[in-house]
Amino acid sequence: MLPRFDLTDPKAALSLLEDVTTNVNQIQDSVLEAILSRNAQTEYLGGFLNGQVDKQSFKKNVPVVTYEDYRSYIDRITNGEPSDIICDQPISVLLAHSGTSAGVPKFIPLTAEELEQRISFGSLYRALLYKHIKGLNQGKCLTFYFVTGEIKTVSGLMGMSMITCILKRVNTTNSFLWDKLQVSPHEIATCVDTTQSMYCQLLCGLLQRDNVARLGAPFASSFVKVIKFLENHWHELCSNISTGSLSDWITNAQCVSGVGKILTAPNPDLANLIEQECSKTSWEGIVMRLWPKAKCIEGIITGTMAQYIPVMQFYGGSLPLISSWYGGSESFVGVNINPLCKPSDVSYTIIPSMGYFEFLEVEKDHQKTCHDPAENPVVVDLVDVKIGHDYELVVTTLSGLYRYRVGDVLRVTGFHNNSPHFRFVGRHKVVLSIGMDKTYEEDLLKAVTKAKLLLKPYDLMLMDFTSRVDCSSFPGHYVLYWELGSKIKDSKFVLDPNMLEECCLTIEESLDTVYRKERKYDKNIGALEIKVVRSGTFDELMNFSVSRGSSLSQYKTPLSVTNEESLKKLEANVVSESFSRKTPSWELHEMYPGR
Incomplete structure (x- = not known):
């Protein structure tokens, strides 16, 4: 487990980081030993181990599982059975997994002990930021957080998002640390009305613009949505600042109380300054213009966030984009020890104290697991991974997950001391398929990234996108929904x-050779289609998901949409449809080298 250290001391955090990344093998063995010795008698583990708590028995007898394999145990706990069927300590909260786009929540168990570990984990990457970016300690953070109901x-256990869980815990134990680090009062960040919360967090940030050293949100998508919200509300925000009074529609008591601590008097000079910047023709670099002392923008920019x-x-202009850490509801996993690297070069160094980590090797070209989990696969230990290889992450935690497939594909890029760096490749799942073709997240993102370059001469940006397979006619084809934005403010582009x-x-x-063969040679796939949708369409999708229980802080636009209500919203907002008039290139030797 992560040793205790002074959360307010960056030097102590950096020293600990060096220690845990050096003694990786020893730490991983001790983590597994602690988990097994404490939980071997639970109903779940006891059924596989029969009293054996050694590493070899664990690897030989405990299966690698997915959530569906585990769901019955979680369901029993939510229905009132004691949590000791999977864990020796009481489950304190059930984390609603961020991947709930299908509308069926996945609950991940979390104990109070592991929650404290995750809060401590935050101090590790914060220390790295202070080390690499000078001046961060001379101001505070404007980090946009949003909670869910x-x-x-x-059973009485509460289910909530990871962000909500941490913010609630901070309020009861580390409120002093929040006040030291954040410009927005805690009560605003924990307001469940996301619209009022977003407005008031922006207002607090603008009022204290000279005290903001860094900005951000948990995910890049959340930060972009905040800036788009600012585009639509800056007139009103300036009016509040100029008059010293809050808009009447802000009625949430937490928001009113929080803003009241900061909006204490009229400030027409500040309002005029903000208005001058927001009124300019282009919003390029608007973040550094509104917050001139900011040193960086923080948020996850890997995987689908790229x-x-x-x-x-x-x-953001010239402000560096920082992707600080990697983890999820199942476990916090790694930190970016080189936060100022290029966004395309971000890798995360595994912190071996945060759980027991194993890796299921994946074929890089085809994104297929080399070993069928149903056949008791060979799983690689953390210290045995190889540079350049792709792996699916498998975690074992103190909170009752055992050999649990997270679904993330990671590529080894190097080592820090004895702990490997991983680049997040994507989720281990096909997002589009009609026949023999299988297009994975990484494939689709790379293809769209190349196409986006064609938008530059038109001063257009791809604001968001998703996709689906349309099999309503033969042959079926891929459909991409694009929301475009202009780099020129208020420009109506053609x-x-x-x-x-x-x-x-x-x-x-x-796309890969199988897709192109099916498309050009076998004629089993029709021409790819891009449907451009109205501005704000993806905000509608987000609001729809949030209304069904998703967290705005953790919301990610799904790369592939199957939900009928979401598809209806997309189709209702289509303004343009385009197809490929040509077929992609494909040669026989691509699939059969030497022929």
């Missing part, structure tokens, strides 16, 4: 159909 299960990097760079057709072809040319 809590779900009370039959699509937002160009938009973040446009709004879409060039030739450009969009070229985007379609560029995407098809970037």
Whole structure:
């Protein structure tokens, strides 16, 4: 487990980081030993181990599982059975997994002990930021957090997002640390009305613009949505600042109380300054213009979040984008020890104290697991991974997850001391498929990234996108929904159909040889289609998901949409449709070298 240290002392955090990344093998063995010795008699582990608590028995007898394999135990706990069926300590909260786009929540168990570990984990990457970015300790953070309502299960356990859980815990134990680090009062960040919360967090940030040393949100997508919200509300925000009074529609008691601590008098000079910046023709670099002392923008920009990097760079100007850490509801895993690296070079160093980590090797080219989990696969230990290889993460935790497949594919890029660096590749799942073709997250993101380059001459940006397979006619084809934005403020752009057709072809040319063969040679796939949707469409999708229990802080636009209500919203907002007029290139030797 992560040793105790002074959360307010960056030097202590950096020293600990060096220690845990050096003694990796010893720490991993001790973590597993602690987990097994404490939980071997639980119903779940006892059924596999029969009293044996050694590492070899664990690897031989405990299966690698997915959530569906585990769901019955979680369901029993939510329905009132004691949590000791999976864990020796009481489960204090059930984390609603961020991947709930299908509308069926996944609950991940968490104990109070592991929650404290995760809060301590935050001090590790904060110390790295202070080390690499000078001046951060001379100001505070404007980090946009959003909580969700809590779900009370039959057992009385509460289900909530990870962000909500941590913010609630901070309020009871580390409120002094929050006040030291954040410009927005805690009560505003924990307001469940996300619209009022977002407005008031922006207002607090603008009022204290000279005290903001860094900005951010848990995910890049959340930060982009905040800036788009600012575009629509800056007139009103300036009015509040100028008059010293809060808008009447802000009625939430937490927001009113929080803003009241900061909005204490009229400040027309500040309002005029903000108005001058927001009124300019372009919003390029608006973040550094509104917050001139900011040193960076923080938020996860890897995986599916990479699509937002160009938009973040446009709004952020020359401010570096920092992707600080990697983890999820199942476990906090690693930190970025080189926070000032290029967004495309971000890797995370595994912190071996945070859980017991194993890795299921994945074929890089085809994203297929080398070993069938149903056949008791060979799983690689943390110290045995190889540079350049892809792996699916498997975690074992103190909170009752055992050999649990997270679903994330990670690529080894190097080592820090004896702990490996991993680049997040994507989720281990197919997002689009019609026949023999299988397009994975990484494939689709790379293809769209190439197509986005064609937007530059038109001063357009891809603000958000998703996709689906349309099999309503034969042959079926891929459909991409694009929301575009102009780099010129209030500009009404005209879409060039030739450009969009070229985007379609560029995407098809970037997909793998199986897709291109099925498309050109076998004629089993129809021409790829791009449907441009109205501005604000993806905000509608987000609001729809949030209304069904998702957290705005953890919301990610799904790369593939199957929900009927979401598809209806997309289709209702289509303003342009374009197809590839040409077929992508494909040669026989691509699939059969030497022929």
